[in-house]
Amino acid sequence: MWGSRLRLNFYLYARKGGGVVGRKTNYEKELRDDLMEQLDDNGMAGKHYDNLIDDYLELYKLKNNLIEDIRFNGLRISYMTGNGFEATKPNESVERLVKVNAQMLKILGELDLKKPKVVDEDDLL
Numbered sequence: 001m002w003g004s005r006l007r008l009n010f011y012l013y014a015r016k017g018g019g020v021v022g023r024k025t026n027y028e029k030e031l032r033d034d035l036m037e038q039l040d041d042n043g044m045a046g047k048h049y050d051n052l053i054d055d056y057l058e059l060y061k062l063k064n065n066l067i068e069d070i071r072f073n074g075l076r077i078s079y080m081t082g083n084g085f086e087a088t089k090p091n092e093s094v095e096r097l098v099k100v101n102a103q104m105l106k107i108l109g110e111l112d113l114k115k116p117k118v119v120d121e122d123d124l125l
Contacts, residue, residue: 028057038113049111056107063100069093 035053039045069091076088 028060031060032057035111035113039111042112044111052107052111056104056111059100059104059107063097063104066093066097066100070097 032053035056036050039049039053070093073091073093075091075094077091078086078088081087
């Protein structure tokens with residue numbers, strides 16, 4: 001059951017113009033701008049870094065879809081076996097969410113954006 005719901009989400013996502021060239025929400029635009037600004041501050045520029053940021057934003061969208069699936073279906077999913085009995089299995093979106101989050105952290109590590117820069121108050125004066 002979860003697979004059909006997730007496939008439906010991906011279908012709707014694709015139909016709405018999802019993807020790197022698709023429409024982005026205001027938060028996604030702000031997130032991309034913030035990441036690009038941090039890269040500029042670190043002196044990192046190039047298509048490779050732009051591509052990593054786009055990958056990060058795609059993983060961000062996927063993470064939100066997985067969270068929505070977990071909220072909708074729960075941690076365990078009921079399904080009918082071939083014998084006609086009802087059984088439950090773990091929601092695979094939970095495991096995938098952990099992997100997506102790990103990949104997002106790896107991308108941030110590759111971009112050297114693990115922690116925000118701390119601005120000293122003396123520098124502001």
